[in-house]
Amino acid sequence: MDGLTGTTRKILTAVTARTLNPLGCNEALRRAITLRRISPLGKLTMHSIITRTDVYGFDELNEQAQQRAVDVIRQKLSSDWWDDGDSQDVTDEMTYELAILLGNPDASEHGAADFQGIEGVVVGWWSLDRSQDLAVGGRLDRTNAPRLPWSDGISHVQLTCRFQATIVDVHVEDDCCTCEPRPPVRRAPRWTTRHVTRLRAALLRQPHLLVVVTRPARCEPLCPARIADSVTEKQCTAMEQAVRNALGDAWQAGKRQEEFKSSESYARECIAGSSFEFTKDGDLY
Numbered sequence: 001m002d003g004l005t006g007t008t009r010k011i012l013t014a015v016t017a018r019t020l021n022p023l024g025c026n027e028a029l030r031r032a033i034t035l036r037r038i039s040p041l042g043k044l045t046m047h048s049i050i051t052r053t054d055v056y057g058f059d060e061l062n063e064q065a066q067q068r069a070v071d072v073i074r075q076k077l078s079s080d081w082w083d084d085g086d087s088q089d090v091t092d093e094m095t096y097e098l099a100i101l102l103g104n105p106d107a108s109e110h111g112a113a114d115f116q117g118i119e120g121v122v123v124g125w126w127s128l129d130r131s132q133d134l135a136v137g138g139r140l141d142r143t144n145a146p147r148l149p150w151s152d153g154i155s156h157v158q159l160t161c162r163f164q165a166t167i168v169d170v171h172v173e174d175d176c177c178t179c180e181p182r183p184p185v186r187r188a189p190r191w192t193t194r195h196v197t198r199l200r201a202a203l204l205r206q207p208h209l210l211v212v213v214t215r216p217a218r219c220e221p222l223c224p225a226r227i228a229d230s231v232t233e234k235q236c237t238a239m240e241q242a243v244r245n246a247l248g249d250a251w252q253a254g255k256r257q258e259e260f261k262s263s264e265s266y267a268r269e270c271i272a273g274s275s276f277e278f279t280k281d282g283d284l285y
Contacts, residue, residue: 055277055285068282070267076284077270078262086261090254091123094134097253098123101246102140103147119144124161126251128258134251135161140243148242153231157243168243170236 058069096115099107104118121138140157142150153173160167260266277285
């Protein structure tokens, strides 16, 4: 007898098993620990990667690569490179075209580059989509827009920017009467009653019930209110349509300016006046 009970013998067996596998881990984890002990920690080394790209000027490219370069620049000019300066060029072109159509004297004396705008009129907003939105505000009269079909009696045309559009209002002159008015009189109010005698008696006792009535003047034969030419609805419609036609043509001028800014000829001008560099295939470097 070794003097050990059954329970003591089982405990010693478990201790012996743990001695063979000290951490009590499974086989895969024990191998991972062994491999980590065997594999030393290596030193980190920084590597520099150098790439070489050959760049060319526009004149050094072949014909196909040059066309590719022009297309790339055109796409840039109409999207990523479009800035406030390009938008201002479109606005200036619209304003100058509108001034020419209205017969503005300043536009006739100066060119598009030196033109300072229409006095009292400003191009507030525009959109060059299919909707042809153009919002212009200000006042047109015989001084800044002499080419419009002015009729006797039309004083001015008011332009108002509203909801990304232009509201055109034709204003007619008010010819006031210059004749001397007749003195006012006191009359009884128009009461409906069958007792006229009683009403008259009451008014005689209470004169404050009488109403003061101002009588219009008797116009003389040469009074401006009598001899002034009346503006017909047809004349007002013709004036409004002329203004809207001018606004539509001004929008077309802005559209042409935008198309020029993204055209092939303008792209070639930009390439000629700059030092762009391109890859062999014509992509911008």
